[in-house]
Amino acid sequence: MRLNFKHEWIETNIGLMLVLTMLAISVGGLVEIAPLFFINKTVEKVEGINVRPYTPLEQRGRDIYTREGCYTCHSQMIRPFVDEKLRYGHYSLAAESQYDHPFQWGSKRTGPDLARVGGKYSNEWHVQHLIAPRSMVPESVMPNYPWLMQNLDLSDLEGRMKALRAVGVPYSLTEAEREANVEKFGAEVAAQLHIPDAKKNLVEQANLGNYDGNKAGVSEMDALVAYLQVLGTMVDFTKVNEDELVRTR
């Protein structure tokens, strides 16, 4: 009763109401904003973590992954629980998705988590599984994606990379940026990140990797399988020191 009385008193005192409203907003704002000052420390820099942006082919595969809505059934974030670690491997680190726009952490798992699926199966397995999941896993409820064998559209490749560059992915446009990438990632990776050569690099990786098992042309399957095969492979957990991880957080 007393509480109700005070409330009415506040609500009928416009000055006091304003002051208290401002106070509530300031505290709420501070709680939201303060963590952003420490965001740089959230991404761990420790030995064994060698995360690079996706190559043009992998990035196009990622675009297809989002286009097809794979995230509606698959997460890409291993949570720090024992059962998750036993099933999928080490829990996901912030560093692993630092170049992911949009991130694919997800919260829905009709199918298994895919954060570390890279290298788990052969390319042939993925191709067959994507075209007809039930031919590999009879009880699967995953849809068939037979149209992924169609040619990959390369017309807007550079535009897509420029958009990602605008949000902070270090794809290079100028010589200076390319040299900065050589310093950061080494010459081989830096060459893959250079936007003016994107088309050439994409076709080269697809032909070399032959992800879809068909040498002619570059299919969407080439891109998607290249993407799936790189997931979770950029961190070498045999080199990661757990104590160091905790300290940098």
Ligand code: HEC
């Ligand atoms: C309707 C839900 C659903 C959708 C949408 C879906 N999947 Fe799946 N996925 C599953 C289920 C269930 C499994 C487990 C059974 C199996 O292996 O087929 C699975 C398994 C997988 C596996 C094997 C994972 C492992 O560790 O064994 C991969 C890889 C995969 N899906 C990729 C994809 C990709 C890529 C897409 C989008 C093109 C996709 N999935 C869309 C439900 C889905």
